[in-house]
Amino acid sequence: MRFADKVVVVTGASRGIGKEIARAFAAEGAKVACVATTENGANATASEIGNGAKGYACDVSDSAAVDSMIESVVADLGTPAVLxxxxxxxxxxxxxxxxxxxxxxxxxxxxxxAFNCIRAVAKPMMKARYGRIVNLSSVIGLHGGAGQANYAASKAGVVGLTLSVAKELGSRNITCNAIAPGFIETDMTEDLPAEFREHVEKTAPAGRLGTAADIAPAVLFFSSEESAYVTGQTLTVDGGLFL
Amino acid sequence: MSADTLEKVRKVTVEELGVKEEEVVESASFTEDLGADSLDVVELVMAFEDEFGIDIPDDEVGEIKTVGDAVTYIDKKKSA
Known part of the structure; x- marks a missing residue:
């Protein structure tokens, strides 16, 4: 159990990649705070994954809501080791x-x-002299995407945020890394045109779209104690699509 | 200089920096004598804000170099 009794906060935990990440942490013994915009979504994942997981309804873009959510997590489960x-x-x-x-x-x-959540956990993590922060970027943030100027800018921004957090909090034994998933089978990508799916299947050396289960192990690596000397990195997990 | 403020500043400094109480004398510099780095200073300032219910703007943090500076600054803020 690599994360026995560690408190892990996962945002966007009600479905897709986030839900799988939450599940993977719980399977490794973590107490997972499952954060989602709706109480139902958050609680559904928490009760599904078990192991003391708890759901928290929170809009991460609302900094006051994030601050109070993190305070509740600390009070309910303890200081987060992983965000x-x-x-x-x-x-x-x-x-x-x-x-x-x-x-x-x-x-x-x-x-x-992402910034709101990092700012909220920074203080307790600094006090604990331990923390692992993993941000989900995207291959779109690294390569751009027509029709996705907003999304690409946000995900490129996540890379810059990751680098700054790594530098700023590194002295407190807090690492910050990013994962850039390629095209993953989730609700978010389900509306992609069929030609695009075929393009990915033909172009990516892996020959298929990814699944949430392809992303979670990379997140768990950056969240582990063993990855202490890896910080500020962005790992692309895209089946080789952008090689 | 208020003795009450000094006492609280010393308490907060001991808690935040993990230093010995006898080291926290009025002339002690947070960074040079008490080993605080830039993150420690930010944590200390935030702890002072909480303890005394005041707001310490970033551009005034530079006025607080020693324990005595902190007491003087906080007394001034509280009486303002």
């Missing part, structure tokens, strides 16, 4: 059609949400 910033949304459209609110909302959830 996984996975919560993310898309509002895809071409730049000419992209409304201010489409851009702002994606940045506020994907980038500011």
């Amino acid at each position: 996984v910033n996975n919560a993310g949304i898309t509002k895809d459209t071409l730049i000419l059609r992209m409304k201010d609110e489409d851009f702002d909302r994606v940045i506020n959830v994907n980038l500011k949400g």
Whole structure:
């Protein structure tokens, strides 16, 4: 049990990659705080994965809500050893059609949400002299994507955030790394056109889209005690699609 | 200089920096004598804000170099 009794906070835990990450941590003994926008979503994952997991309803773009959510986690479960910033949304459209609110909302959830959670856990992690922060970026943040200017900017921002956190908190035995998933079978990618799926299947050396179960082990590595000397890195997990 | 403020500043400093109480004298510099790095200073300032219910803006943090500076600054803020 690599995470026995460690407190792990996973945002965006109600479905997709986040749910699988939460499940993988619980299977390794962690007490997981499952954060999602709805109470039902958060509690559903928590009761499904068990091992003392608890659901927390919180909009990560709301910094006051994040502060009080983290306070509750500390009071209920203890100081988080691991924070996984996975919560993310898309509002895809071409730049000419992209409304201010489409851009702002994606940045506020994907980038500011990660910042809000990091700021909230930084103090208890610094006091504990231990922390592992893993941010979910995306291959779109590294390579761009037509129709995804907002999402790409938010996920590139996550890489810069990761580097700064690594530098700022490293002296307190806190690491911060990012994962850049490729195209993963989730609700978020289910509306992709069939041609695009075929393109991925033909182009990626792995010959298929990824699954949430392909991402979770990479997150667990960056969250482990053994990865102490790895910080500020972004690991692409895309089946080789962008090679 | 308020004795009450000094007592609380010393208590907070001992808690935040993990130093011995006798080291926390008025002339002690947080960074040079008490071994605080930039993150420690931020934590200390935030702890002072909580303890005394005041706001210490970033551009005024530079005024607080020693334990005595902190007491003087906090007394000034509280009487303002």
